[in-house]
Amino acid sequence: EPEVTQTPSHQVTQMGQEVILRCVPISNHLYFYWYRQILGQKVEFLVSFYNNEISEKSEIFDDQFSVERPDGSNFTLKIRSTKLEDSAMYFCASSEKAGGPRKYFGPGTRLLVL
């Protein structure tokens, strides 16, 4: 079964530092997503990406966040200047079709901002 992979699995950073979270979506998928889940809270949509551009973004996805597909396989989320409240689990997901049922989630990166 194909799977989405994410690195690193855990990241600890100091407030104000930049972090880059990496994802390798499933190879034939066209739609890519980032979600986050603060401990004990619901999974929240951040951004979707299609055809090398942002398709939709939530209110959470402000100017501190950016996404990029630097090559044919990786999909990254950058947080420019981390805040304490950015501490969360960040999930990457991919799917073949827009709104399609099969959104495959990666295992997540647990980010801790100190």
Add this chain to the structure above:
Amino acid sequence: QKEVEQNSGPLSVPEGAIASLNCTYSDRGSQSFFWYRQYSGKSPELIMFIYSNGDKEDGRFTAQLNKASQYVSLLIRDSQPSDSATYLCAVVQLSGGGADGLTFGKGTHLIIQP
């Protein structure tokens, strides 16, 4: 503002019984409905999806959708201890052409008692 509401539980069900999980959503434009299972510290895993009013069955799982009442449910028959997890209801509104993010509820924590 899209909202998805779930009773957070915990919902405790004896092994072998039917577990019934419920979800309501606020956005009448929602078109696709999903149930995910999430084990503690893990990523969401798709269990069922449903697009049309009525019931959809897959093995021990049945999803039910009532768009008029803006209500989605998940029934788990012959509940097993391995079904103990948090069940997330999610909806998506296809805006046409783009990749739309899922709006999740907070989830219902289900405990199957052996």
